[in-house]
Amino acid sequence: MEETPATVAILPGEPADPPSPPSVARITLEALAVVLGAALALWTLHKLASVLLLLVLALFFAYVVAPLVSLARRPLMWRGRSRSLPLPAAIGLVYLLIFGSLAAATWLVLPVVGDQFSDLASEAPAYVAKAQAKIQAWQRFERAHLSHGMQDAVNAAIEQSTKGAAAAVQSGLLPLLAAVLGYLPWLVLVPILALFLLKDAEVFRQAALRAFPVGRARWRGNDFFEDVNATLAAYVRAQIVACLIVGAACGTGFALIGVPYAVVLGIAAGIAEFIPLAGPLAIAAIAILLAATHSWGEALATFAFLAILRILEDYVVYPRLIGRGIDLHPVAVILAILAGAEIGGLAGIFLSIPAVAVLSIAVRHWREHRRDVTTDG
Numbered sequence: 001m002e003e004t005p006a007t008v009a010i011l012p013g014e015p016a017d018p019p020s021p022p023s024v025a026r027i028t029l030e031a032l033a034v035v036l037g038a039a040l041a042l043w044t045l046h047k048l049a050s051v052l053l054l055l056v057l058a059l060f061f062a063y064v065v066a067p068l069v070s071l072a073r074r075p076l077m078w079r080g081r082s083r084s085l086p087l088p089a090a091i092g093l094v095y096l097l098i099f100g101s102l103a104a105a106t107w108l109v110l111p112v113v114g115d116q117f118s119d120l121a122s123e124a125p126a127y128v129a130k131a132q133a134k135i136q137a138w139q140r141f142e143r144a145h146l147s148h149g150m151q152d153a154v155n156a157a158i159e160q161s162t163k164g165a166a167a168a169v170q171s172g173l174l175p176l177l178a179a180v181l182g183y184l185p186w187l188v189l190v191p192i193l194a195l196f197l198l199k200d201a202e203v204f205r206q207a208a209l210r211a212f213p214v215g216r217a218r219w220r221g222n223d224f225f226e227d228v229n230a231t232l233a234a235y236v237r238a239q240i241v242a243c244l245i246v247g248a249a250c251g252t253g254f255a256l257i258g259v260p261y262a263v264v265l266g267i268a269a270g271i272a273e274f275i276p277l278a279g280p281l282a283i284a285a286i287a288i289l290l291a292a293t294h295s296w297g298e299a300l301a302t303f304a305f306l307a308i309l310r311i312l313e314d315y316v317v318y319p320r321l322i323g324r325g326i327d328l329h330p331v332a333v334i335l336a337i338l339a340g341a342e343i344g345g346l347a348g349i350f351l352s353i354p355a356v357a358v359l360s361i362a363v364r365h366w367r368e369h370r371r372d373v374t375t376d377g
Helices: 024-047 049-072 087-122 124-145 149-200 203-209 216-257 262-272 280-290 295-321 330-376
Strands: 076-078 082-083
Touching: 024 203, 024 262, 024 295, 049 087, 049 124, 049 216, 049 330, 087 124, 149 203, 216 280, 216 295, 262 280, 280 295, 280 330
Parallel strands: none
Antiparallel strands: 076 082
């Protein structure tokens, strides 16, 4: 007769042996795997920053065009039947209207912008001479009203500030402008990629959903994609409206104050608004320096105008534009921008806010999914 292995019966009131705790080596290996995985992901994002920026720009352009495409596809009654444009025809019509409008606006604004750029190039030596004259006038004021010790302290502070501004322009503004110019050839691909995103959006969405298991996970994935879509749409809509508001406000305000080249600076301020933190700071520095060549009072007025504009834009207008689409604290936004600049430069700055917003949505859905699983279990 075959013997069966002996089993130990556990009485109902008798506690089972607790599971053995994981070893230190296992915990160390798991932590090391997480760190290496995060480092690999950051390295990959750094190497693919340009491609990701191009893809995000195409995605943003698609979000801008999508409402217009939906409007162009609205059914109309024709001879008693409801008819609507096919999706490719609607996209082509919207593209024609957008680029035709841009061409017309460029044709109208380009002469003014070109004249102001020409004036800026021709009057650059005069601005340098004005700056030197202001420095000499300040030195005469120092000799007449300040002691030698105070003069040395003020001159040292001015010299340090001048060197800091020059270093900021050389290491920050000039590379920023060079990076923007370097991305210009890539911009041709943005509407092309956006065309495919618009035409095959539902195909991409269904393909992404098939990566989730059937059931609760797929339902949660569908909600996640809907939240991401709503968040990115709110962000793009807010950014475009903010660019228009800031550009118009800066152009009008600079013209009223008397800042030279108000039209050029207004257009540049509107475009730079797309680049969080770095863009507005660069425009503010240029505007204040140009105003200072006329008078210190004009420079002070420009600084006060830009400070008030930033407060109103960042804490009154922009939160209402973005609504509940992106729920990020201002400190989180600043830290995200600084981290994006360190990781990906210009592309990292541009991608920082939407990336953090999507990450926050992912974390929230993961917590809700874990809570549902725990409740059901």
